[in-house]
Amino acid sequence: MELRVLGPLEVIAEGQPLALGPPKQRAVLALLLIHNGEVVSTDRLLDGIWGESPPPSARQALRLYISQLRRILQPATAPGVILTRRPGYLLEIESAHIDAHRFERALAMARDSEDPITIDRLLGEALQLWRGPPYADFTYDDFAAAEINRLEELRLEAVDRHIAAELELGRHSEVLGRLEPLIADHPLRESLRASQMLALYRSGRQAEALRAFREARQLLGEELGIEPGEELCRLEDRILLHDEALLHSSVPISRHNLPTPAAGFVGRADALDRLCRLVQDERIVTVDGPPGVGKTRTAIEATYRLVDQFPHGVWFVDLAPVTDPALVAPAIAAAVGVRDQDGADIVERLATFLGDRRLLLLLDNCEHLLDAVAGVVTDVAPRSPGLHVVVTSREKLRIAGEFTFPLAPMSVPDPHLAFDEAGSFDAVQLFIDRAHAAHPGFEFDANTAPAVVRVCARLDGIPLAIELAAVKVRSLSIADIADRLDDRFHLLSKGQRGAPAHQATLEAAVAWSYELATPSEQRLFRRMSVFVGGFGGEDAAAVLSGDGLDAGTVVDTLSSLVEKSLLAVETAPGGAVRYRTLETMRQYGRDRLVAGEGTDTSRRHAVHFASLAEQANARLDGPDQVAWMERLAEEQDNLRAALGWLQRDDAEAGLRLAASLGPYWTRHGDWSEGRHWLGHLLDADAAMPAGVAGRALHMAGTMALLQNDREEATRQLTTGLDLLERVGDLDGAARAVNTLAGLAIEVGDVARARRLYEESLDLNRRAGTSETAATINLGWLALEVDDRDEARRRFESAGAGARAEGDVDTEAWSCLGLGVLAWLDGDLAAAGSLFDISVGHWEKLDARPSLVYGHVGQALVSRDRGEIVAAAESAADAVQDAMGLGGGERYAFCLGIVVSVLAAADRSTEVARLIGALLSLAGAHGWPIWSWYRRHLDGCQDAARSRLGADRFAEVTAEGEAMSLGDALRHARQAVAPPAES
Numbered sequence: 017m018e019l020r021v022l023g024p025l026e027v028i029a030e031g032q033p034l035a036l037g038p039p040k041q042r043a044v045l046a047l048l049l050i051h052n053g054e055v056v057s058t059d060r061l062l063d064g065i066w067g068e069s070p071p072p073s074a075r076q077a078l079r080l081y082i083s084q085l086r087r088i089l090q091p092a093t094a095p096g097v098i099l100t101r102r103p104g105y106l107l108e109i110e111s112a113h114i115d116a117h118r119f120e121r122a123l124a125m126a127r128d129s130e131d132p133i134t135i136d137r138l139l140g141e142a143l144q145l146w147r148g149p150p151y152a153d154f155t156y157d158d159f160a161a162a163e164i165n166r167l168e169e170l171r172l173e174a175v176d177r178h179i180a181a182e183l184e185l186g187r188h189s190e191v192l193g194r195l196e197p198l199i200a201d202h203p204l205r206e207s208l209r210a211s212q213m214l215a216l217y218r219s220g221r222q223a224e225a226l227r228a229f230r231e232a233r234q235l236l237g238e239e240l241g242i243e244p245g246e247e248l249c250r251l252e253d254r255i256l257l258h259d260e261a262l263l264h265s266s267v268p269i270s271r272h273n274l275p276t277p278a279a280g281f282v283g284r285a286d287a288l289d290r291l292c293r294l295v296q297d298e299r300i301v302t303v304d305g306p307p308g309v310g311k312t313r314t315a316i317e318a319t320y321r322l323v324d325q326f327p328h329g330v331w332f333v334d335l336a337p338v339t340d341p342a343l344v345a346p347a348i349a350a351a352v353g354v355r356d357q358d359g360a361d362i363v364e365r366l367a368t369f370l371g372d373r374r375l376l377l378l379l380d381n382c383e384h385l386l387d388a389v390a391g392v393v394t395d396v397a398p399r400s401p402g403l404h405v406v407v408t409s410r411e412k413l414r415i416a417g418e419f420t421f422p423l424a425p426m427s428v429p430d431p432h433l434a435f436d437e438a439g440s441f442d443a444v445q446l447f448i449d450r451a452h453a454a455h456p457g458f459e460f461d462a463n464t465a466p467a468v469v470r471v472c473a474r475l476d477g478i479p480l481a482i483e484l485a486a487v488k489v490r491s492l493s494i495a496d497i498a499d500r501l502d503d504r505f506h507l508l509s510k511g512q513r514g515a516p517a518h519q520a521t522l523e524a525a526v527a528w529s530y531e532l533a534t535p536s537e538q539r540l541f542r543r544m545s546v547f548v549g550g551f552g553g554e555d556a557a558a559v560l561s562g563d564g565l566d567a568g569t570v571v572d573t574l575s576s577l578v579e580k581s582l583l584a585v586e587t588a589p590g591g592a593v594r595y596r597t598l599e600t601m602r603q604y605g606r607d608r609l610v611a612g613e614g615t616d617t618s619r620r621h622a623v624h625f626a627s628l629a630e631q632a633n634a635r636l637d638g639p640d641q642v643a644w645m646e647r648l649a650e651e652q653d654n655l656r657a658a659l660g661w662l663q664r665d666d667a668e669a670g671l672r673l674a675a676s677l678g679p680y681w682t683r684h685g686d687w688s689e690g691r692h693w694l695g696h697l698l699d700a701d702a703a704m705p706a707g708v709a710g711r712a713l714h715m716a717g718t719m720a721l722l723q724n725d726r727e728e729a730t731r732q733l734t735t736g737l738d739l740l741e742r743v744g745d746l747d748g749a750a751r752a753v754n755t756l757a758g759l760a761i762e763v764g765d766v767a768r769a770r771r772l773y774e775e776s777l778d779l780n781r782r783a784g785t786s787e788t789a790a791t792i793n794l795g796w797l798a799l800e801v802d803d804r805d806e807a808r809r810r811f812e813s814a815g816a817g818a819r820a821e822g823d824v825d826t827e828a829w830s831c832l833g834l835g836v837l838a839w840l841d842g843d844l845a846a847a848g849s850l851f852d853i854s855v856g857h858w859e860k861l862d863a864r865p866s867l868v869y870g871h872v873g874q875a876l877v878s879r880d881r882g883e884i885v886a887a888a889e890s891a892a893d894a895v896q897d898a899m900g901l902g903g904g905e906r907y908a909f910c911l912g913i914v915v916s917v918l919a920a921a922d923r924s925t926e927v928a929r930l931i932g933a934l935l936s937l938a939g940a941h942g943w944p945i946w947s948w949y950r951r952h953l954d955g956c957q958d959a960a961r962s963r964l965g966a967d968r969f970a971e972v973t974a975e976g977e978a979m980s981l982g983d984a985l986r987h988a989r990q991a992v993a994p995p996a997e998s
Contacts, residue, residue: 017089020115021049022167023147025154027089034088039153040065041081046154048098048107050163052114057104064159115145116167123174132184134327137374139178146171176207185324188215203235206248213248217255217262225255272323272330273351274316274378281317282449283426283442284310291318291421295376295406296325298419299397302407305423308480311408312380314423319378319406326404328373336381337548337653339660341388346688348377348392354900362688363392367399368982369899374402382409390415425477428469435465443472446479450486458489467494474498530604533582540565540573541582542613545605546621549653550586550596558624559617594650619665622658626669629655629676636679637786639822642860648680649862659693667700671712678715683825685864685901687719694719707748710739714752721759722865724904724941729759746783750776754790761797762905762944770797788817788826795833800947808837828857828866835873839880840948848877868897868906872913876952879920887917888992895989904943907981908934912945912953914988919956926991927960928969932976933984941981 020026025046027034036042047064048056061078062070082098082105089097099106111117122142126135150167154160175198182191195212202208209232216225229252233244243249254262295301295318303311319330333351338344345362354362354369382389390413393405397417407413412420426443438444439460447468451458460468471494475481488497530538543560544551551559556574557567565573574595577583584596597605609617628651632644648655655677662670674693681690694716698709713736721729733756740748757772777790795810815830817823835850851873858866875890891913898910911934918926931953938945945953961969979987 018113018115019049019109020145020147021046022115022119022145022150024152025049036088037081037084040077041084043154043157043159044078044081045085045107046151046157047159048105049109049114050151050160052107052109052111052117055101055104055106059103061104064157116150118142119145119174120170123170123177126174126177126181131327132181133324135177135181136185137325137327139174139181143171143174143178172202172205176211179208179211183211183214183218186218188218191215192219204239206232206236206245209244210248210251213251213255214262222255222258226252229255272319272332274320274323274330274332277313277316279450279453281313282446284314287314287423288318288321291315292321294419294421295319295322295404298417299403300393300405300407300413300415300418301421302409302412302418303421303423304409304412308478309423309425310479311423313479315378315380315406315408319376322376326374326376328375328402330376330378332378332380334380335385335389337656338385339656340692341385342692343656343689344385344388345392346686348379349900352377363395364982365899366392367396368985370396370400370403371986372402373400375400376404376406378406378408380408382407382413383411386411386413389413426472426479426482428473428477431466431469431473433469435460435462438465438469441472443475443477443479443482444468447472447482447486450483451489454487455489458494464494467498470498527604530582530608533577536565536569537573537576537582539563540570541577541601542605542609543617544583544595544597545602545609546614546617546657547595547597547602547654548657549651550594551654552592552594555624555654556595559620562616562620618661621654622661622666622669622673625651625654625658626662626673626676629673629680633676633679636683637821637823637826641822641824645680645683645861645863648677649684659697663693663697663700667697668704668708670700671697671704671708675708675712675715678712678718682715682718682722683861683863683865687722687903690719691716691723706739707743707745710736710743710745710752711748712736713739714748714755717752718755721755721762722903724943726759726762726942729755733759746779747785750779750783750785750790753779754793757793761800762942764944766797766800770794773797786817786821786823788814788821788823788830791817792826792829792833795830796946799833799836802947804837804840807833811837824857825861825863825866828854828863828870831857832869832873836948839873839876844877844880847873848881851877864897865901865903865906868894868901868909871897872909875913875917879917882920884917884921887920889994891917891992892989892994895985895992899985899989904938904941907985908938908943908945909949911937911984911988912949914992915953915956917992919959922963923991924960924963925972927956928964928972929976929979930984930988930991931957931960932973933979933987934976936977936979937981937984 018028020028025036025042027036027045036045043065044061047061058075058078062074065078066074086098097108099108111121119142122138126138126142129135129138149155150164150171151160155164179191179195191211192215195208195215199205199208199212209228213225213228216222216228229244229248232248236242236244291301291303291314303315305311316332319332323330329352331351333348335344335347338347345366349362349366349369352366352369352375354366379389379393386409389407389409393407393413394415397403397405412418426446427441428443429438429441439448444460448458448460451460458464471485472482475485485497492500530541533541540560544556546559547555553571553574557570560570561567574583578585578595582597582601586594586596606614629648632648635641635644655673659670659673662673671694674690674697678690678694681687694712698704698712698716704712713732717729717732717736720726720732733752737749737752737756740752753772754776757769757776760766760769760772773790773794777787777794780787780790791810792814795807795814798804798807798810811830811833815827815834818826818830831850831853835847835854838844838847838850851870855867855870855874858864858870871890871894875887875894878884878887878890891910894910894913898906911930915927915930915934918930934953937943964972976984
C-alpha cells in the first residue's frame with residue numbers, strides 16, 4: 017500500500033487507487049497522516065474537521081468515519097492500522113509507504129552527501145514523487161496549513177540542491193530551461209537567482225548572468241527594500257573578475273574497474289545508444305553475436321558511458337580464465353570486493369553485499385559457463401533491486417528477465433560506391449583508423465578505397481578480422497593484403513567444412529595472420545596458448561623453449577609476435593613486461609598444437625608454476641613475502657590452469673601444488689577456492705604419499721576452521737597430524753598442532769590450547785624452524801586469561817623474531833597484540849601507532865582477513881580519543897572486510913566494534929539492538945569472543961541499559977536477537993556508514 021500526499025490525497029493498493037469516501041472522511045485521514053505515529057485526540061480531530069463549534073452529531077460522525085476508514089485501509093494493510101488510543105486515535109503506517117516520508121528521507125541523504133552524482137540521483141527521484149501542491153485538496157483547511165508550508169519549503173530546498181548538483185555535473189543548458197518558471201513562481205528566492213547566474217556564466221553568457229543579478233537587486237529593493245545577500249553579491253564579483261574556479265565542477269571520479277583499451281572506439285554510434293538505453297531500462301542484458309564481432313569492446317564502451325548512473329560502481333568480471341563453474345560466483349564476488357571463502361554461501365554473501373546498492377556488473381566471456389552464470393544471476397538479481405547486469409556471450413543465458421542485444425557485424429559499403437561515401441561506413445572507418453595507427457603514412461583515397469572495401473567485405477565486417485588486416489599495412493600494400501586474403505579464405509573454407517559461417521570467418525582472419533608468421537613464430541604462438549591471464553618473459557623462456565627454440569630465441573620471437581599483433585605487451589609501474597593474448601587467439605593456437613606438443617607444453621607449464629608455488633611457499637614467511645604474495649596474486653589464472661591439468665594427469669603433483677598454495681590462500685582470504693582444490697585432489701588418489709597428504713590436510717583443515725567448519729577442521733587436522741608424525745615432518749606437525757590449539761580456543765578449552773601451543777613450540781625447536789607463530793599465539797592465550805605481563809613478553813619475543821626473519825605478517829600480529837595491551841593500559845598514542853603498523857603491513861600483503869582486526873584496533877583508539885567520525889570509518893572498514901570474508905570470529909569482532917563506536921556516540925538504542933544480535937548470533941553459531949573484548953562490550957552494554965532503562969533495553973535487545981546474520985551486518989554497516997551511504 018502507498019499513501020500519497022504530495023498532491024491530492026491518494027491511497028494506492030495493488031496498483032489501484034482506493035475510494036476514500038466523502039470530503040470530511042478524507043480530511044480525517046489527512047489529519048491522522050500529518051500526525052502519523054502520534055495519538056491525535058478526539059477534540060483535536062473535531063476542531064480540525066469541523067472548526068471551533070462542531071455540531072452535536074460530530075462525535076458520532078467521527079466514529080463512523082474512523083470505522084469506514086478502517087474497513088477501506090485494513091484489507092491492504094496489517095490489522096490495526098487505525099488504533100483507538102486514549103484520548104483519541106493513532107494511525108500507524110510505516111514511513112516507507114508514505115511518499116512525503118520517502119521524499120524527506122531522500123532529502124536528508126542528499127544533505128549528508130558531497131557527491132553530486134548521488135545527490136542528483138536521490139533528488140531527481142524524490143522530486144518525481146510530487147504530483148502537485150502537498151495535500152492539494154486541503155489547501156484551505158487550517159489543520160493542514162503548517163504541514164503544507166513545511167513540505168513546500170522542503171521541496172524548494174530539494175530543488176535548490178538538485179539544481180546545484182546538476183550544475184556540478186555540467187548540465188547548464190538543461191538547468192536554465194527549468195529555472196525560468198521556478199524564478200517566475202519564486203522571484204525573491206536568491207538561491208535560484210544564484211543558480212541562474214552560474215548556469216548562464218558557465219554557458220558563456222556573462223552579460224546575461226550580470227543582467228540577472230541586476231534584475232534580482234532591483235526586485236529585492238522594490239519588494240522588500242533590501243540589498244541582495246552576501247553570497248549573491250560575491251558571485252557577481254567573481255563573474256566580473258572571470259574567476260576560473262566558477263567554470264570547474266568538483267565531480268568525483270566514479271568507481272569502476274573497466275579496462276582502458278589502447279585504441280579508440282570507432283563507429284557503432286546507433287548500437288551504442290540503443291545498448292545504453294537498454295541497460296538503463298532493463299536489469300539483465302546479454303550482448304550476443306559471433307566471435308570477433310566486438311561484444312566485449314562495445315559493452316565496455318557502453319558501460320563507460322553509464323558510470324555516472326551507478327553510484328556504487330561499474331565492475332568488470334572477465335570469466336575467460338575461469339574453467340570451473342564452481343568458481344564463477346567467487347570470481348564475481350572478488351570483482352566487487354567480496355572475498356571467496358565460504359563455499360555454498362558465496363552467492364548468499366554476494367546478494368547480502370549487493371543489497372540495495374545501485375551497481376552495474378559486466379560479465380565478459382560467459383559462453384563456456386552459461387549454466388553457472390545463469391544460476392548466479394537468477395539467484396542474486398531478484399534480491400538486489402539496484403543491480404543491473406550486462407553479459408557478453410556467444411549464447412543467451414535463457415533466464416527470466418533477460419533482454420538480448422544481438423550485435424551485428426559492422427556495416428560494409430557496396431563496392432561500387434565512391435570512396436568518400438564508402439568512408440562513412442563503420443567497417444571502413446575502423447580499417448582506416450587502425451591502418452593509420454600502424455602506418456601513419458597510409459592514405460584512404462580513390463586509389464586505395466576499392467581494395468579497402470574489398471577487404472572489409474570479405475571479412476564480413478568482423479572488427480577483429482578487420483583490425484588484424486589493417487595492421488599489415490606496415491609491410492604490405494593494401495592491394496597485396498586483399499590478394500592474400502582471397503587465397504587464405506579459399507584455403508580455410510575447405511579446411512573448416514561444417515563449421516558455422518561466423519566461426520569460419522573469424523578463424524580465417526586469425527589463420528591468415530598466423531600463416532604470415534615464420535615457422536618459429538607459429539610454433540611459439542601455438543605453445544603460448546597454454547598460458548592463461550598473461551605471462552612474463554622468464555615464464556615464456558621456461559615453458560616454451562625446447563625442440564628448436566632456445567630461451568634467447570623465445571624472447572626475440574615474442575617481440576616479433578607483438579609487432580604482428582598476435583600478442584599484446586603491458587609494462588607494469590616497476591618496468592616489468594607482461595604478455596597477454598586475446599582469448600580468441602589463444603584458443604586458435606591451442607587448437608593447432610601438433611601431436612604431443614600440447615601435452616608436453618602443458619606439462620612444462622604445470623611443472624613451472626608448481627615450482628613457482630613451491631618457491632613462494634618457502635619464502636612466504638621471510639623478507640620477500642610481500643613480493644611473493646603479489647607474484648602469486650598475479651599468476652592465479654596460470655596456477656589454476658596448472659592445477660586443472662595436474663588434477664587430470666598427475667594428482668600427486670597437483671596436491672603438492674595445492675598444498676604449496678595453502679598459505680597464500682589462507683592469508684589472502686581465498687578459503688573456498690583453497691578447500692575446493694585440496695578437496696578434489698585429496699579425493700583423486702587414496703594412495704597419496706603421507707607427507708604430501710598430511711600437509712594438504714593441514715591446509716584444508718586450517719581453511720575449514722577459518723570458515724567456522726569445526727567438525728571438518730577437526731577431522732582434517734587430526735588426520736593430517738597423524739600422517740605428518742608418521743613421516744617425521746616436525747615442521748609440518750608443529751604447524752598442525754598450532755592450528756589444533758586455535759581450534760581448542762574456539763571451543764573454550766584454554767588448558768588444552770596451552771598444552772598444544774607448548775607442544776608446537778617444542779616441535780619448532782626440534783625442527784629448527786621459526787617459533788614465532790606458536791609464541792605469538794601463547795601471547796594471545798595469556799591475554800585471554802588476563803595475564804598481561806606474559807602476553808607482553810610473548811608478543812615482544814615473537815615481534816623480535818619476526819623482524820629478524822623479515823616476516824612482516826607475524827610482526828603485524830605482534831604489533832596488534834602489543835597494541836591491544838597498550839589500549840587496555842590507556843596508552844592511546846602507543847596503541848594507535850602499533851595498530852597503524854599492523855594495518856600497513858597487512859595492506860602491503862593484501863591480507864584481508866587480518867585487516868579486520870587492524871581496523872578494529874584503529875577504531876578503538878579513535879573512539880577513546882573522541883574522534884567518532886574516524887572511529888566510524890575504521891569500523892565501517894572492518895564490517896566491509898568481514899562481510900567479504902565470512903568466519904565467525906571476524907563477524908563477532910566487526911559487530912562488536914560497531915557496538916563500541918555507537919556507545920561512544922551515545923546511540924544507546926542501536927547499541928542495545930546490535931548487542932542483542934551479536935550475542936544471539938555468537939551463541940547460535942559458536943563464535944568465540946575474546947575475554948578482553950567481551951569485557952569492553954559488557955561495559956558498552958551496561959551503559960546502554962543504564963541510559964535506556966531495563967525494560968526498554970530488553971525490548972530493543974530482543975529486536976536484535978531476532979535479526980539474521982545478513983540483517984545484523986547490513987544494520988551495522990549502515991550505522992557507521994558515511995553520511996552519503998547511510
